[in-house]
Amino acid sequence: xxxxxxxxxIRLALRHGADSVAAVLFFLVVSVLFPLAIxxxxxxxxxxxxxxxxxxxxxxxxxxxxxxxxxxxxDGSLDQLLxxxxxxxxxxxxxxxxxxxxxxxxxxxxxxxxxIMLRLDPERVAVLLEGLxxxxxxxxxxxxxxxxxxxxxxxxxxxxxxxxxxxxxxxLIFGTAAVAxxxxxxxxxxxxxxxxxxxxxxPLAAGAGLRAAAGS
Amino acid sequence: MASHAVVFEPxxxxxxxxxxxxxxxxxxxxxxxEALLPWLAAAAILLGSAGLIWGAFFAxxxxxQGQAARIMYVHVPAAWLALSGYVALAxxxxxxxxxxxxxxxxxxxxIGPVGAAFAAICLLSGSLWGRPMxxxxxxxxxxxxSMLLLFFxxxxxIALVRAFDDPTRxxxxxxxxxxxxxxxxxxxxxxxxxxxxxxxxxxxxxxxAPSIYxxxxxxxxxxxxxxxxxxxxxxxxxxxxxxxxRRIASLLLAEAARAEHASFAAAPAxxx
Numbered sequence: 057x058x059x060x061x062x063x064x065x066i067r068l069a070l071r072h073g074a075d076s077v078a079a080v081l082f083f084l085v086v087s088v089l090f091p092l093a094i095x096x097x098x099x100x101x102x103x104x105x106x107x108x109x110x111x112x113x114x115x116x117x118x119x120x121x122x123x124x125x126x127x128x129x130x131d132g133s134l135d136q137l138l139x140x141x142x143x144x145x146x147x148x149x150x151x152x153x154x155x156x157x158x159x160x161x162x163x164x165x166x167x168x169x170x171x172i173m174l175r176l177d178p179e180r181v182a183v184l185l186e187g188l189x190x191x192x193x194x195x196x197x198x199x200x201x202x203x204x205x206x207x208x209x210x211x212x213x214x215x216x217x218x219x220x221x222x223x224x225x226x227x228l229i230f231g232t233a234a235v236a237x238x239x240x241x242x243x244x245x246x247x248x249x250x251x252x253x254x255x256x257x258x259p260l261a262a263g264a265g266l267r268a269a270a271g272s
Numbered sequence: 273m274a275s276h277a278v279v280f281e282p283x284x285x286x287x288x289x290x291x292x293x294x295x296x297x298x299x300x301x302x303x304x305x306e307a308l309l310p311w312l313a314a315a316a317i318l319l320g321s322a323g324l325i326w327g328a329f330f331a332x333x334x335x336x337q338g339q340a341a342r343i344m345y346v347h348v349p350a351a352w353l354a355l356s357g358y359v360a361l362a363x364x365x366x367x368x369x370x371x372x373x374x375x376x377x378x379x380x381x382x383i384g385p386v387g388a389a390f391a392a393i394c395l396l397s398g399s400l401w402g403r404p405m406x407x408x409x410x411x412x413x414x415x416x417x418s419m420l421l422l423f424f425x426x427x428x429x430i431a432l433v434r435a436f437d438d439p440t441r442x443x444x445x446x447x448x449x450x451x452x453x454x455x456x457x458x459x460x461x462x463x464x465x466x467x468x469x470x471x472x473x474x475x476x477x478x479x480x481a482p483s484i485y486x487x488x489x490x491x492x493x494x495x496x497x498x499x500x501x502x503x504x505x506x507x508x509x510x511x512x513x514x515x516x517x518r519r520i521a522s523l524l525l526a527e528a529a530r531a532e533h534a535s536f537a538a539a540p541a542x543x544x
Contacts, residue, residue, distance in 0.1 A: 201452060202402065205445040209435035218431060219449060222424040222454050226463035250459070259453050264369075269445040 057142055058150045065154030076122065080162045083116035087170045098175040105176035106184055106235030110228055112170075113163050113188060117195045118220060120159050121203045122213040124151055127268060145263035151264040152200040152259060160192030180235055182265050186244055187234040194227050197251075197258035204265030226250055231271050298375055298515050305508050312505040320498025323349075326491035334488075341402040345491055349499040350394035351415075353356060354422060357387030361429070362454035366446035375515070377443035380450060381433045384511040389412060390424035394419055418464040425453045 071077040090108045091101055128134040137147050167188055171181050202220040206212035227250055234243035319351030327345030360385045368376035398416050399409050410416070433446035 077425055127414075138499065201448075204436070205432060205449055208441060209432065209445070210437070211435065215435055218424070219428040220422045222460070223426065224419055226456070226459050229463040229467045246463075253459075255454075257452075257455065261448050264448050265445060268441060268448070 057140070058146055061137070061142065061147065061150035062154050065151065066157065069154075069158045073161050075123070076158050076162075079116045079119045079159045080166050081121055083163055083166055084170065085175065086115065088110040091120050091174065097253035101131040101175040102177055103252070105171055106180065107232045108174060109167055109171050109176070109184060110188075110191070110231050110235075113167060113192065114195060114221070114224060114228055116163055117159050117192060117199060118217055120155065121199045122206075123208055124155050124200060124203045125266065125269075126203070134207075134266070135270055138266065143161055143263065144266040144270075148200060148204060148262035148266055149259040152196050152262070155200060156196040158266050160196050163192055173201070175253055177234070183240045183244070184235050184267040187240070187247055190225050190244075190247045191231045192255045194247070194251045195224055197254040198223050198227075201258045201261040201265065204269065207265065207269035214237070275402075284402060298519075301347050301375055301507035302512060305512050309505060309508055309512070312501050312508065316498050316502035316505050318498070319494050320502055323491045323493070323495030323498050327495060332492050334541060337405060337478075340401065340404045343397050344488075347394060347397040347401055347494045348492060349496040350390045350397065352496060353499050354387055354394055354419065354426075355505050357383055357390060358422060358425065358450075358454065358457065361387060362450045366451035368443060368447045369451070374518075377440070377447070377513075378514045378518075379507070379511055380446060381443065382514055383507055384426055384430045384433065384446075386424060386510070388430060390503065391419060391423040391426055394488050395423060402445045412468060414490055417468075418461045421460050421464070422457065425457070429453070 087108060090104070090112075092106065094100060125134060128137065138144055142150070163186060168181055168185060171184055172178065176184065199220050202216055202223070205219065206215050209215055213238075227247065230243045230246045230250065234240040234247065237243055324345055328342055329344070331345075333339050349409070361380055363374045364380040364383065367373060368380060395416070401415075402411050403409055406413075429446055429449055432449055433442045436442035436445070
């Protein structure tokens with residue numbers, strides 16, 4: 057049932073290819089803006105590259121959140137999903153997994169080349185990706201909870217960043233600290249700990265949000 | 273609308289619910305808060321001004337920071353209240369999710385703006401304090417930054433609660449958000465401390481003897497008590513206004529329904 061839900065999400069995304077590529081394209085374009093705005097000097101860029109990739113990834117993963125539940129809420133298929141026998145928590149978890157597969161994973165693939173273009177020290181690229189793997193997962197989890205809460209709100213799309221970004225700051229802090237650190241083990245473990253905490257709690261919150269949205 | 277139905281029933285003064293639910297009855301809340309509010313407001317004004325005047329004129333200047341340290345009497349209680357306000361917000365949210373109580377919903381919605389105002393006072397006074405001490409209006413120090421993030425959490429809650437056409441939906445969403453926020457808040461604080469700190473360490477902690485001279489501690493305690501009473505008084509007044517607003521709205525609805533009913537009854541039967 058859960059795999060069917062994830063499969064449905066992926067099929068939908070593949071048929072509307074442009075929607076799913078939009079987040080990655082946004083990531084690429086924003087990353088190109090940083091050198092234009094700051095400096096093309098390799099020394100400056102190398103210092104800032106980790107932070108720039110992380111900020112761009114954070115913003116890019118916000119982009120598809122509004123449609124994550126929004127499209128299904130508008131056309132009524134969210135009610136169908138909740139009636140399907142899956143618990144709201146499972147629906148939220150499945151949707152979160154789909155969001156990560158369709159946004160987090162492509163970001164992870166794109167982050168390596170982008171980091172090298174931003175002149176990040178090649179040895180640190182691996183650390184960046186190691187941090188982004190649990191990081192994007194946690195962002196998907198927090199983001200899905202936020203997306204479930206703004207369902208049916210006026211200006212939900214504008215509200216979403218205000219809700220999600222403050223909650224996501226620990227991920228950003230540990231992720232960028234890992235790239236900057238000489239021995240990033242502690243930071244990476246803390247990122248994994250954040251993921252371990254978010255993994256049960258966020259779908260719970262998102263499920264409660266979905267139940268509230270469907271109840272009205 | 274379900275949200276209007278509950279405050280509409282006036283309850284007899286002698287009815288007793290089980291345990292704390294007794295205080296969660298809107299009619300009893302209105303009577304109780306009416307009696308409590310003047311005392312709280314008076315305590316806020318007296319204790320707060322006593323603490324602030326003592327701190328501003330009679331407490332000794334700091335040996336290191338001189339007169340500028342007097343901002344502490346404004347800054348520190350605001351920070352404590354902003355933080356405990358968010359905890360109160362989360363407690364109200366938990367109560368509203370568990371017991372679905374409309375008063376807890378309203379309380380959570382009303383604590384939000386007050387807490388945000390205290391966080392803003394803390395940020396502004398911190399910025400004014402930072403100018404002579406650190407030589408800059410804003411320093412990315414750990415506690416200032418986590419207070420800023422707390423301020424954003426408040427703003428998100430305020431905006432979310434008020435973003436729905438159906439107020440009950442707003443309360444539910446806001447309650448869930450507050451619970452996520454209160455779990456995340458220590459993590460945010462820890463991560464920000466990890467990230468950077470050049471703030472002076474805490475002078476007062478629950479677990480150690482205070483490292484602040486007793487003649488500076490007393491005005492701080494007074495100011496904190498005054499701030500707390502003020503926080504409670506403002507929230508209580510806003511809560512009373514919100515309950516009464518609800519009551520008026522449901523009375524108007526009932527009035528309109530009655531008028532409509534009467535006009536239908538008075539109209540002649542339509543000709544066939």
